[in-house]
Amino acid sequence: MNKRRQFLGQLTALGGSYLLAACGGGSGDGAGSASGAAVANVAARASTASANGTTIPSASSITDTSGAVWTLSQGSVYRNGVKAGNTYNVTLLMIYGAVIYHQGTGGQFYAWNGSTWTACNDPRLGGTSPDGTTIPSASYIIDKAGAMWTVVNGVIYRNGGTVGNTYNVSLLLWYGGKIWHIGTGGQFYVLTDLDRWLPCNDPRNAAAIAASTGMFYGVNGHFDYTYTPSQLVSILRNMGCTSYRVGCTDDPKQLNAVSKLAAAFQAAGLQLLVLINQGVYDSNGNVFSSESAAYSRGQQVAMAVANALKQYGVTLYECGNELTRQNATILDFTNAGTKAVDFNNRNWPAMRGVMRGMIDGVKSVQSNAKCGINFCVADIGAADALWDGMQPDGTGGYPKVRWDITTWHNYEVYGDIFNIGIDGSGPGFDLPTYCKARYGVPFIITEWNTGPEKAQDYRASYISNTLSKYYQARKSHNIQAVMYYVLDSGNNTYGVMTNGTTLNPPYSALTSFMTGNPAN
Numbered sequence: 001m002n003k004r005r006q007f008l009g010q011l012t013a014l015g016g017s018y019l020l021a022a023c024g025g026g027s028g029d030g031a032g033s034a035s036g037a038a039v040a041n042v043a044a045r046a047s048t049a050s051a052n053g054t055t056i057p058s059a060s061s062i063t064d065t066s067g068a069v070w071t072l073s074q075g076s077v078y079r080n081g082v083k084a085g086n087t088y089n090v091t092l093l094m095i096y097g098a099v100i101y102h103q104g105t106g107g108q109f110y111a112w113n114g115s116t117w118t119a120c121n122d123p124r125l126g127g128t129s130p131d132g133t134t135i136p137s138a139s140y141i142i143d144k145a146g147a148m149w150t151v152v153n154g155v156i157y158r159n160g161g162t163v164g165n166t167y168n169v170s171l172l173l174w175y176g177g178k179i180w181h182i183g184t185g186g187q188f189y190v191l192t193d194l195d196r197w198l199p200c201n202d203p204r205n206a207a208a209i210a211a212s213t214g215m216f217y218g219v220n221g222h223f224d225y226t227y228t229p230s231q232l233v234s235i236l237r238n239m240g241c242t243s244y245r246v247g248c249t250d251d252p253k254q255l256n257a258v259s260k261l262a263a264a265f266q267a268a269g270l271q272l273l274v275l276i277n278q279g280v281y282d283s284n285g286n287v288f289s290s291e292s293a294a295y296s297r298g299q300q301v302a303m304a305v306a307n308a309l310k311q312y313g314v315t316l317y318e319c320g321n322e323l324t325r326q327n328a329t330i331l332d333f334t335n336a337g338t339k340a341v342d343f344n345n346r347n348w349p350a351m352r353g354v355m356r357g358m359i360d361g362v363k364s365v366q367s368n369a370k371c372g373i374n375f376c377v378a379d380i381g382a383a384d385a386l387w388d389g390m391q392p393d394g395t396g397g398y399p400k401v402r403w404d405i406t407t408w409h410n411y412e413v414y415g416d417i418f419n420i421g422i423d424g425s426g427p428g429f430d431l432p433t434y435c436k437a438r439y440g441v442p443f444i445i446t447e448w449n450t451g452p453e454k455a456q457d458y459r460a461s462y463i464s465n466t467l468s469k470y471y472q473a474r475k476s477h478n479i480q481a482v483m484y485y486v487l488d489s490g491n492n493t494y495g496v497m498t499n500g501t502t503l504n505p506p507y508s509a510l511t512s513f514m515t516g517n518p519a520n
Contacts, residue, residue, distance in 0.1 A: 048063055048067070049063050049064060049065045049067075049095070049098075050062045050063045050064070050095050052095065052096060052097065052098075053094070053095070053096055053124070054094065054095050055092055055093065055094045056070075056071070056072045056092070056093040056094075057092075062093060062094075062095050062100070064095060064098070064100055065098050068080050069081075070084070070093060070095075070100055071093075072090060072093045072102075075087070075088050075089045076088060076090065077090055077093055077102055084112065084117075085112075085115075085116050085117050087102060087104065087117065088104075089104060090102045090103065090104055091104075096123045096124065097123060099111055099112065099123070100112040101120070101122075101123060102117070103122075106160070107160070108160075109122045109123070111123075120146070121142065121146060121148050125140065125142060125148065126142065127142065128142055128143065128144050128146075129141045129142050129143070129174050130174075131174065131175060131176070132173075132174070132175055132204070133173075133174045134172065134173050134174075135149070135150070135151050135171070135172040136171075141172060141174045141179070143174065143179065143427070144177060144427030144428070145426075145427050147159050149172060149174075149179060151169055154166070154167050154168045154169045154170075155167060155169065156169055156172060156181060163191065163195055164191075164195055164196065164197050166181065166183065166197070167183075167184070168183065168184045169181050169182065169183060170182050173203075173204075175203050175204060175433070176203055176429055176430030176433035176434065177419065177427060177428055177429030177430055178190055178191065178203070178429050178430075178433075178434060179191045180200070180202075180203060180437075181197070183197075187199055188200050188201055188202050188203075188437070190203070190434065190437060190438065192338075192339075192381075192384065193338045193339045193381070193422060194339055194340075194341075198384060198438065200437040200438045201436070201437045201438075201440055202437065203433050203434070203436065203437035214242055214271070214520070215242050215243035215271040215480065215481045216242070216243075216471075216474060216479075216480070216481050216482065216519035217239075217240055217241050217242055217243070217481070217482070217514045217519060218241055218242070218243035218244060218245060218271075218273070218481045218482065218484070219236065219239070219241050219243075219244060219245075219483060219484045219485075219486070219487045220244075220245045220246070220446075220447060220483055220484065220485045220486040220487065221244055221245070221246050221486065221487045221488070222246065222247070222486075223246055223247065223248050223254050223257040223258050223261075224257065225487075225488065226499070227488075227500070229260050229261045229263070229264030229265075230264055231500075232244070232261065232264070233264050233265065233268045233270065235487070235497075236270060237268070238511070239507075239510065239511045239514060239515075240511055240514030240515040241514065242270060242271060243270065243271040243272070243273060243481050243483065244261075244265065244270060244271070244272055244273070244483075245273045245274075245275060245318070245446055245447075246258055246261065246272065246273075246274060246275065247274070247275035247276075247277040247321060248274065248275070248276070248277060248305060249276070249277050249278060249301055249305075250300070250301040250304035250305060255304070255305065255308045258274065258308075258309065259308050259309060259312065262274075262309050262312035262313070262314050263312050265312070266312045266313045271316065271481075272312075272314050272316070273316040273317070273318060273372075273444075273446070273481075273483070274305065274309060274314055274316065274317050274318070275317075275318045275320075275321055275374075275446075276301060276302050276305050276317055276318065276319050276358050276362075277320075277321055278297065278298055278301045278302075278319075278320060278354055278358060279320070279321075279323065279326065279354070280294065280323060280326055280328050280329065280347065280350045280351050280354055281328070282297070287328045287347050287350050288350040288353065288354065289350075290349065290350075290353070291349035291350065291353035291399075292353065293350075293353070294349070294350040294351070294352075294353030294354040294357065295353040295354065295357035295360075296357060297354060297357065298319070298353065298354035298355065298356065298357025298358040298360075298361060299357035299358070299361035299364075300357075300361065301358070301361070302317070302319065302357065302358040302359070302361025302362045302365075303361040303362075303364060303365055305317070305362075306361065306362045306365035306366050306369065307365050310365060310366050310369075314369075315366065315368060315369045315370060316369070316370050316372070316405070317358075317362050317369060317370070317372070318371075318372040318373075318374055318405075318407050318446060319355055319358035319362070319371050319372065319373055319374075319403070320354065320355055320358060320373065320374055321374055322374060322376050322409065323351050323354070323355065323374065324343065324351070324375055324376060324379050324382040325376045325377070325379075326351075328344060328347045328350070328351075329343055329344050329347055329348070329351050330342065330343055330344065331344055336377050336378040336379075336420070336421060336422060336426075337375075337376070337377050337379030337380070337381050337382055338378050338379075338380055338381050338422050339381040340381040340382065340384065340385040340390060340391075340392045340394070341381070341392055341393070341394075342381055342382075342392075343381065343382055343385070343392045344392070345391055345392040345393045348385075348391055348392055349398075352386060352398070352399065352401055355373055355386065355401050356399060356401055358371070359371045359373075359401070359402075359403065370404040370405055371403055371404050371405070372403055372404065372405035372406065372407040372444060372446070373386070373401060373403040373406070373407065374407045374408070374409065374446060375406070375407070375408050375409070376408070376409045376414070377409075377414045377420075378414070378415075378420045378421070378422065378431060380431065380434060380435070380438075383406070383435070383438075383439070384438065386400070386401040387400060387401065387402065387438070387439060388400065389401075403439070403441065404441055404442075405441055405442050405443070405444055405480065406435045406439055406441055406442070406443050406444070407443075407444045407445075407446045408431070408432075408435075408443070408444070408445050408446070409445070409446065409447040409448070409485075410445050410447070410448045411447070411448065411449055411450070411451070412449070412450040412451060412462060412466075413451060416428070416469075417431050417432060417445070418430050418431070418432065418433075418469065418473060418477075432473070432477040432478070432479060433477060436477060436478050442478050442479075442480040443477065443478050443479050443480060444479070444480050444481045444482075444483070445470065445479065445481070445482045445483065446481075446483050447483065447485040448466065448470075448482060448483070448484060448485060449462075449484065449485045449486075449494055450462040452493035452494055453493075456492065456503065456504070456505060456506055457505060459506045459509075460504075460505035460506045460508070460509035461509070463484070463506055463509040463510050463513070464509045464513055467482070467510075467513045467514075467517075468513070470482045471513075471517055471519065474519065484496075484510060496510055
């Protein structure tokens with residue numbers, strides 16, 4: 001079977017005229033026989049290629065699938081008698097998967113790409129290790145980038161070099177697209193993009209966090225909808241939604257509207273998550289001048305919101321909306337946010353202050369309330385820095401932001417949240433698993449959708465496929481709720497209805513999945 005694939009590959013490389021001739025496309029003027037001879041020659045070379053896995057030593061030469069003969073002499077590699085690139089001290093030459101490899105000084109492997117040698121792993125080790133691979137019992141781990149991980153005398157090595165300061169390591173784990181280890185005293189650590197080991201819980205523990213039940217299916221709305229509270233209750237019940245996210249500030253008009261909604265939801269037994277929509281800017285549109293000023297404003301608005309809503313049983317608050325993705329806080333919107341250095345160091349204290357202020361403001365009014373902090377894309381760099389009291393420049397010792405619920409936005413353009421790319425293009429990792437292990441609190445996806453430009457058929461398909469992924473992962477990833485954005489966008493860009501009229505097929509896709517898949 002392998003030789004047949006090699007033969008077909010060579011035919012493809014020959015070009016159209018030879019292929020036509022070989023398939024009976026000759027004109028009968030002799031071209032057919034000449035082309036047939038060329039094809040036969042290719043087949044002969046392929047059939048004489050050395051067996052997969054042949055090495056020097058013990059073989060004296062290797063023939064590749066193009067018929068070239070490879071030899072090893074005094075530590076240098078030769079192709080048809082001519083040195084192939086700059087090689088020395090070569091101890092092993094090998095053909096594997098139709099590619100020529102050599103092992104050089106220090107045990108490093110290199111692959112021949114047709115003109116030069118490129119560093120790689122021993123191809124016999126295989127590709128990316130299966131999720132959940134550990135050392136021990138495996139002797140090595142290969143990550144998605146092709147790096148090989150080993151543990152020697154309790155120290156962690158990547159491609160032969162140490163990674164950070166590790167010792168007494170008893171377990172190395174490949175899980176959810178990340179490298180984890182257990183260090184001294186049984187503490188787990190996870191490796192970040194900047195080769196820092198951060199403390200965490202065992203990522204494999206699916207039952208570590210108790211999440212509230214009965215609110216998994218949610219949808220977003222706005223305080224200024226023309227729907228009455230009773231109409232909204234009826235709409236949500238018909239859809240199969242059990243939770244609703246709505247934002248407001250301490251503006252009396254907004255608070256009055258949300259208070260009426262909260263009263264209706266309390267009577268109907270529906271869960272209301274209230275976004276306290278305070279940003280990093282003061283009343284003049286400038287970034288808060290200090291962390292203390294930002295904290296005071298955050299605390300003020302949160303106390304007003306919580307005081308107005310506590311009588312209606314509201315206990316879930318999200319403290320800020322996409323604060324890590326403001327012009328003042330992200331340096332480059334194309335960055336995935338997996339590194340703290342992706343964020344604005346100068347304005348970081350203002351963001352941290354307003355977040356802390358909102359959390360403390362809610363807690364001062366409702367000690368039993370739960371507060372979430374919201375992130376976007378793959379902003380674990382921001383989340384880690386806030387959680388650990390760090391600045392984007394790497395300095396520490398600052399106030400820590402500690403939230404009760406990790407909330408996230410996951411639009412299609414950001415990527416699959418269970419395999420989201422590092423810096424938008426690097427190897428993906430399982431973001432909810434990372435958050436579960438790092439912060440130890442429930443996870444809510446408070447906004448999700450595809451783009452506003454997508455056709456309605458596409459949107460419906462996206463809704464069904466994405467909800468299926470969320471639904472299957474809800475328990476293993478401690479996902480407390482997923483909240484579609486949005487109920488009514490006033491047009492057909494995001495919403496599933498407009499002025500009470502359903503937009504199909506998105507509305508049907510959303511409601512049929514919710515009603516057909518109980519989330520208890």
